[in-house]
Amino acid sequence: MYGYMGKILRINLSNGSIKVDDLDFELAKKFVGGRGLGTKMLYDEIDPKVDALSPENKIIFMNGPMSGTPTPTGGRYMVITKSPLSGTIASSNSGGTWGARLKYAGYDGIIVEGKADKPVYVEIHEENVEIKDASHVWGKLVGETTDILQKDKDTNVLAIGPGGEKLSRMAAVMNERDRAAGRSGVGAVMGSKNLKAIVVSGKKKVNLFNEAKTRDNNKEATNKLKENPVTGQGLPTYGTAVLVNVINANGVLPTHNFQKGFFDAADDISGETLAEKYLLRKDPCHRCPIACGRYTKTDKVEGGGPEYETIWAFGSDCGVKDLEAIIEANHWCNQYGVDTISVGATLAAAMELKEKGLLEDVDFEGHALDFGNAEAMVYWTKKIGAREGFGDKMAEGSLRLCKEYGREDLSMTVKGLELPAYDPRGVQGHGLTYATSNRGGCHVRGYMISPEILGLPDKLDRLELKDKPLWVKIFQDLTAFIDSTGLCLFTSFALGADDYANIYNAIVGTEWSGDDVLKAGERIYNIERQFNLEAGIMPDQDTLPKRLLEEEMPEGPSKGHIHHLDKLLPEYYELRGWDAQGFPTKERLADLGL
């Protein structure tokens, strides 16, 4: 078996059993790995209707065949489970080194079942796997937990913080302190199982089908990444936050909880300002020649990040123009182990509820949640992480918060997941990806910003509707494949489906074409859809917040526009081979081998 280690670790926390399953190679090739293979395993092993925070839910940490290989960016892993935030399939991706280290320990993935009766962590050194008492790290922040559990530089620690322990529906799984499988509340599922951390070490090697061809492919891919102006210059120099200005200049930088799409102080919180004032060094993931990760320092904190999405969520969405405060909020999210996008977006929703006079009964403890109040934004970020005071309510996420105050319409979410940093009223294709993403409001399931705003690979008119459903489907399918390989999605700025097929073939021993890559992605997209349908997430949830469908953008370069989902969705369903109501047809599922 090439590319895969051939072993899946199965840990049952209810009875303490530890087993090693052989990986089904045919199944692995069909679903690739990572997001695809993990979803197939979860779909086969749990009832999608289970309570996400019950012992019946499982949490899967899954690598792809390229994780742990010399392929550039090959170190990412996926956390797959049922989401406690949205009730959908959750597959949350993280970089750093932990995923590659799990391969070096000899495993493609870990399936965690049941619930421990007291806090535990799992320690893995190749064949030696132990469930250990975690009482000495339970309650501690992610940084301190990592310091205590990390034995040496060849050990990698994945952990939850107090956010996950206290079952915040926005809790993240963290690795190497500040790398996050951030979205969908996957950290709360670990917390519900009393699982604090997974510590991994090992020095095994991944077998490659054709080592010489893999070397050539890696050289070619590295050259393409270095020569491409985005992956070779823009991202390394400024990080993802270089987007702030271009998104704002198009009038689609969500501001004040999506009440408008233009932020006057965008340059104050931009990647350019971050690089000029706070950047200490680049902070690359395992084997990554792009190195978009930032390591920053202010007078108060230092650490990894912030990313573009984080800067937007705590910045323009909350009306905050103080970049130091944003860096501090990012720091506390990493320490408490909560998702920066969902936390920032929930704070913004709370600010709008307050602005509308709906939070008269709330004790703000002298830190009024008003748009633009940077100090209160940081204060309540920590309180969400610790689930204290009003922070306890906000830790349930924007949708549950807004529902409690009778204004569900003010929650900028799709399927319960907080929308990220692009207002779809001015980017029509991107809005369709939000509405149809299998994990809810997400930008990395089909990044249509690339063609619609950035002109990659071609420039599309961002307001045009024609051909957008086809673009969205292709982007979603390609992304599903990349997410399943262990590579970073950012490679797709420089590489195409044929490049990925060549890399996959040399590592695994297949003879796939670019079309096979897309078909595998489509298979993965459809099994996610099936999981959601069986979980009770019906096609009527393929929608956007009412504001974005009915209220014209009030000002800025996208003034006067709404999102035209009703004109895009029927064609999208048809292209997917789903019926007019959005259910996959038996014929399409059979064609995909499902």
Add this chain to the structure above:
Amino acid sequence: MVKVKLYAYLRDNRGKEVDFEYRTGLTIADIAKELELDLSDVSIIICDGKDDVPEKMKDVEVKEDSLVHFFPPVAGG
């Protein structure tokens, strides 16, 4: 006065913002030339709400109060 905004490494030796005296027939290509900006280093140009690649934008004639943004190839997510 035509306002021009520059981003990322296009700011090197040019600054963030430059004002241009308007003249009839002034095009985006003229502005780039005066800024010693090679359009092959530019990925996206936005002028008064219209955004496109340099090839499609270079011959656009600006207005007296136009706002023009020049972006190098950037991305993120």
